[in-house]
Amino acid sequence: MMVKLLSSVAALLLTTHIQAESAVAPTPSYLMPLAEKAVLTDLIQVNDQLYVAVGDRGHLLLSKDSTSWTQVQTPVQSLFTSVYFSDEKHGWAVGHDATIIATQDGGQSWQLQQFKPETDKPLFDILFADANNGIALGAYGMFYRTTDGGKTWLDEFHLELVGSEDQEYLKELQESDPEAYLDERSSVLPHFNRIYQHNNVLYLIGEAGFFATSTDFGKSWTRHPEFYNGSLFGLTMTPKNSLIAVGLRGHVFRSTDLGQSWQQIQLAQTATLNSVLTDSAGHLYLTGNAGTLLVSQDDGVSFSAMPTQDSKAILNAVAVKDQLVLVTEAGIRTLAIKKPE
Structure with a gap:
């Protein structure tokens, strides 16, 4: 089980030893008075009046000015690793337990789209082309796609992303032992x-x-x-x-x-x-x-x-006017950008 060391947040997010959740059913996040000072991993500026930050224990915070932040409850307590909005209303966040949550009201409420603690793997990033078509990806070559805004997420495997030395091996294994082929796919990416x-x-x-x-x-x-x-x-x-x-x-x-x-x-x-x-x-x-x-x-x-x-x-x-808004292992920080002389 992964040890969460605050002195090395990158290891917390990207280590190959991923923390497994003990409960199969998701538990909603707790609203905490100091959530903006907890571990936060990603943020996005949706527009001039909407900023969204995500982090540990299912924490998700909203701001209208990048200065004052309000926590919003999410359906899980998993660590979030990335957040993305395709427009002012539609957004998604991903994280540990292959979790995907979504909003259709600009972050005011969030719905669970995927939660797979049995995978023992985190998703690290998510991207949408529009409100319907998106990709979520993460550890050990995890790759999910949706064409309906996340109502359904389908697992994809792209052989061309495998190293050349493993491609022939997988092709032969697929013909000789299809069951072993499916198991082996998860170890070559x-x-x-x-x-x-x-x-x-x-x-x-x-x-x-x-x-x-x-x-x-x-x-x-x-x-x-x-x-x-x-x-x-x-x-x-x-x-x-x-x-x-x-x-x-x-x-x-x-x-x-x-x-x-x-x-x-x-x-x-x-x-x-x-x-x-x-x-x-x-x-x-x-x-x-x-x-x-x-x-x-x-x-x-x-x-x-x-x-x-x-x-x-x-x-x-994110850079906001003459400031940088930072998400850190100790929460949200702001730093003035010194103009060049």
């Missing part, structure tokens, strides 16, 4: 950590340098050669069309040809990096463990450290 869309291209990253792309919303994929042998946790496209990928031990990679080739960016620190984002001015920010927060003003060619309040792990952030 890496963790899918993050899915990102830019224009009509999906970018998928994961452990052991896994990197793949799709141009048909994940119906078919191209797996690209690994450019790093460690896990990747965050990916974004800059306003100047550079792809930035971040991961374990402070590794940062930059691509100016849409992922065909990558250049490693050297940093002075080695803390694991959890996410990457941009602001309206085109500045690039990296968040990471041990209070790591870095900024680039040259399209990711170089980064400098930004001072933070403490050494708490920062899991993600």
